[in-house]
Amino acid sequence: MNEPTMIKVESRPEETSSTPREWIRKNLFSNIPNTILTIVFGAFTIYAIRGVLGFVLSGERRWEAVATNMRLLMAQGYPANQFVRVWFTLGCLMALTGLSLAAWKASGRLPATKISIWIMNTGAGLALFAVLAPISAASKLGWVIAAAIFLLIGLGIWFGLRGENKRPTGSMPTVWFSFGFLAILVLSLWTVPYGHYAFVEGELIAETGRTVAMSTKLPFTVMWLILVGSYLFGVRIREYIPSGRTKAVLVGLWFLSPFILNWIVLRDPDFDYAHIASTDIPLALLFIIGGGVALYILSKPSLGEVGRILAIGLLFFAVFNWIGAFFGWYSMLQKVRISFVLLALAALIAPNFASDRKTRLRFVAGWSALIAISHWLITAVNSPSTLELQGPTYLGGFSLTLFVAVLTLLLSFPLGVLLALGRTSTMPIARVLCTGYIESIRGVPLITILFFFSNILPLFLPEGMEIAELAAIVTGYTLFSAAYLAENVRGGLQSVMREQYEASDAIGLTTSQRTGFIVLPQALRVSIPPLVGQAIGVFKETSLVAIIGAYDILRIANSVVPAQTEFLGVKREGLLLVSVIYFIVAFSMSKYSRRLEERVGLGER
Amino acid sequence: MSTEKIQGTRSDMIVCENVDKWFGDFQALKGITATIAEKEVVVVLGPSGSGKSTWIRCINRLEAHQKGTIIVDGVELTNDLRNIEKIRSEVGMVFQQFNLFPHITVLDNVTLAPKWVRKLPRAAAEERAKELLEMVGIPEQAAKYPGQLSGGQQQRVAIARALAMEPRIMLFDEPTSALDPEMIKEVLDVMRDLALGGMTMMVVTHEMGFAREVADRIFFLESGEIVEVGTPEHFFTNPTEDRTKLFLSQIL
Amino acid sequence: MSETSSPSYHHQKPPFYRDATVVKWLFQLGALALVIFALWFLSSQARDNLAARDISTGFDFLSIDPGINLSEGIDTRPATGGRALWVGMVNTIRLATAGILFATILGLFVGLARLSKNLVVNKLGSVFVETLRNIPLLVQILLYGAILANLGDLQFDSGWDNWVIWSNKGLSVPRVFIADGFYQWVVFMIIGAIAARWAYNRRSRLRDETGQDAYPGFASLGVLGAFAVIGWFIHPIFGWVGNIFGGIEDGISKIPEEALQAVLSILAVVLAVNWIRGFLKSRRTPGGSAHLTDDDKFRIFFAGIGAGLAILVVYVVWPGLSSWIINSSSDLFGVLEDKFGNGRTGGPFGVDRPEVVKPGKFEKYGPSGLTMSLGFAAVFFGVVLYTAAFIAEIVRGGILAVPKGQIEAANSLGMKRSAALRTVILPQALRVIMPPLGNQYLNLTKNTSLAIAVGFSDLVQVGQTVGNQTGKNLSVFAIWMLFYLACSLTISVAVNFFNVRLKIVER
Ligand SMILES: Nc1ncnc2c1ncn2[C@@H]1O[C@H](COP(=O)(O)OP(=O)(O)OP(=O)(O)O)[C@@H](O)[C@H]1O
């Protein structure tokens, strides 16, 4: 996996107090070799830009193949009449983003200098485009005018706000700058007719006046309103609610959202209410009450080792249920088996809550919430979907890419942390097992692992058990990326000083408390930049699912669109679009990670 | 060499009998035998590398001794998990480098163990923590992070953190040697108050003034052996062993 | 001693569930048992499933005709499964080696460009890096493949005067090939290398003694060059080297199988005993006997078990192991005997220009040039550009990591720029660069597996085809793992070797 190698590079801003003429002289023509370099590579740059523009704007390009299939590329076969679900999903994420921005007090400010330079750069880019692009003189004029407008705005900001040292003063909040930028994008949907056709349910719809932009302009406007509205709302209410609690709730929602949005909203489970009333609810109540009583007893302070032994016994029982089910010795609902595992885990951490009545009751309340949410999710996942689809999966295109990437990251993170702990532990057997696992996974290419899980895994399963293609992919990818994550976390773990362990031991923390409260928080803080790098890697390599037959955006661009009769063999356009989409996401993530890295470096307390 | 015998009465807080400790080939402790009574304050002196830290760390089992017996407050230190747990919550320790947890606030540093080991409710733990911070003289720093405090303040937080577990014994391993002179006094004052309050204390330090004033007894260690034991008066005015005299002549 | 302690406190063993050591090891044994159980369970499932589907496991497909055609390679119609996989491995290695070479060169240049004071060069470098490393490699490979596939048709006069030819069938350049006398020439060159080293040392000593610059590097290169030229003509005098290999081959094939088995098991026992002895020694104290903690006893116990397992493998699990070792090593020396043997009088190398032929209706590349098929070219450009972007960042970071003071110090000593670069900056930068660079080489090698997306016959593509053809996917997977682990090992050994060398330079 090619996560960017993190080498810290200091980039000091150049002093730019010189005049433009001196500046050009210094950076481009300081001496003869430098001048030659400038001329040769300048010519090369112009040639290259002309080449790219010529390629993109050539009359042979069939960009309508992409525009027409935009829906296919983004959501594959998701029924058009159910698209409101997609928008609802996006809306939830927008609301969460807005609230989080408010809760974490996003307080960065963009100086006016920077904004004006950006705008002028855009103008310069447009001017360059107008000069170099192989387009008609008339349209060149249009681009030149646009460039001039941008340059004028930029210069206006520069000179309008000019302070003492010849540079503009003042700044604006980054959040509002981003909102404004998004607003311009959304507004452009109302005015610019992006794409005239749509390829809907196997038919090419080519009504004049009907554009992709027109079909999405309203929803995108609503999305923008939700984002800004929730931010304002968050800012308004943040004084009245303790920030720690808001943040905890938001983190919980972020964590739950992929599961809920994917399995409940997008899939729309067809709940069997009779069954729910007769089986599911009583079962959940049983576990809430029975488990609650058990946990209340197990968190009794005077219980001592007996509690731990009971918990381990419970764990054995919970694991044994799965073995028994595999061999068919006795049957037990999957939901019950999962609940027993949860109960055993809760029992293991129960001694941590062995305190007064209030703490113990709060522990039991947490247990009830856990059971309620997990039972609801399990029921939803196991209910059939109401969405009627042609393909094997209800998700496809870019949505599938995002889904696989997010799920893989969520699942591989805890596994990676466990592996890293195992690899750095003092227990020889655990160390050897973890090291062996990590190194052998890291030794082989991802594609072989994916082949293994899509072709060979079914051979390992017991009779009658099947694993869905997507589940196999996510499983394999998770096991793969956990090995890489583990290495990043290990770096962080090694940076935690031995003295921290000793101090935790000296105040009597248990091993798991020491790990959870002292070691991991410090280790993870150090590993954030490489972990973001890893996340970028995971996102990029999600493209590999195309090879093993999933219909992600790459597969659709590379083999579905070129097979349509209208666009036979039109491949390069789609692939270019895919490149651009991946680039935008990966590039902004890596920019963000570099900022984080600087912050982590600076924020050393 | 001391000739004390193990008594095993309740007033003996720490009993060491023939304790040996090896690091690979190297023997760091050689037949350490000593008894420390309740409310007693002992100071351990000795040249660098003589095993002072090793000994004190054996007493709350940060290091495991290999031979001999250590009994702390009636509990023998063995591989028994329950005993280790018990000792850790009964013996507080203060380190030379403070070893505060840098990622949580001062208040959290002090309340963490009471909340999760002694299972105190949060409110009670915080109240107690504030009292302790008051006692060590820095109540206003509770919301800061350790890195924002001076060395002396950090060390006092470390003392409060150890005291929050309501220990019956406090161990100090050179608590002032990483501090500037003006900060040393702050920390020593706190320790003196603690001693006057009747805490059983075992202190490794090079602060001779403190040793002379506060200690009930002084242990002198060299090459892992107890060379001389005595009251401060005896120790500083007419030590019997040549090695002690040499050490004192260098240090005073 | 300690047994005579006070009567009121006698040592008492805690119950096992409270004993720290026992709990720790029980936990680990439990984990181990769980892993072993899971593996056993899964493999038994696989056995049942395979039996139910009438598929046999094992590696017999390696010697059976798989009935497949490969797009390219040393043998496009392999007679056995093993041969097919071998062709795939050669293709992978070819791709990876070429990729590593070109990615390093390109990455070095781009990295230096990123450090250039010239604005145009600098920005070009940044755009190169940021664009290429943020687009997934697979997308790039497919895009390059699609672009190449839209080049013009192959014609007799496409390209630069028959030195380089390109078309939608790929790219063809002149080929340098290993000719008859190559191996004997290599023997000659080894002697040349020794001589060059000797010249280097002599010259450096001269420099140290006289203080004059004696150009040891140039001297040794000159010696090596002279050997290369002379060896071109007189290499057949080394024909006898082949006989030595022949002798070794005979010797190995006479070793009885039982002897090797015995040697292997004795080796396992000796290793275990040695380890235990060393361990006990490290635990011994001047005071007398070793102080073994319970932990130590467990460790010794497991070392013993390891030796037992090794013997079990040699005699029971894989009894053919020793005969396999004997056969393959004697085969290896047989091949060497042939390659180095007498009667090979041609030059070591030759050069062929590419050509276009028209055997049937369509033009195609003739065998004489070095032809990159479409698939090869797509993957090659993909991995080279992608990896070069990462290498450029590594190079830049490595050079920036050399403190400014070092350069100033070198300047203040009056060193020439080139000397400062060679003796001060490069060694320090290389130390930072080498480990992540090795990592990138590994990544590149693994990334060649994406060739399957454009139908280039690398190991993974061939393996996938063979696996689907014969149903031996599991065995193919094992071969994949072994191959890539071997590649990883090779590269990390090479990188480590350089690292050790660099540490010496540092001293
Ligand atoms: N973990 C260890 N591994 C090996 N040797 C150790 C270890 N810890 C301590 N030692 C050795 O044990 C001896 C005693 O060390 P200790 O730290 O107890 O000395 P000290 O009296 O506290 O010295 P100082 O006054 O410098 O702190 C030293 O020689 C030291 O090298």
Ligand SMILES: [Mg+2]
């Ligand atoms: Mg010490």
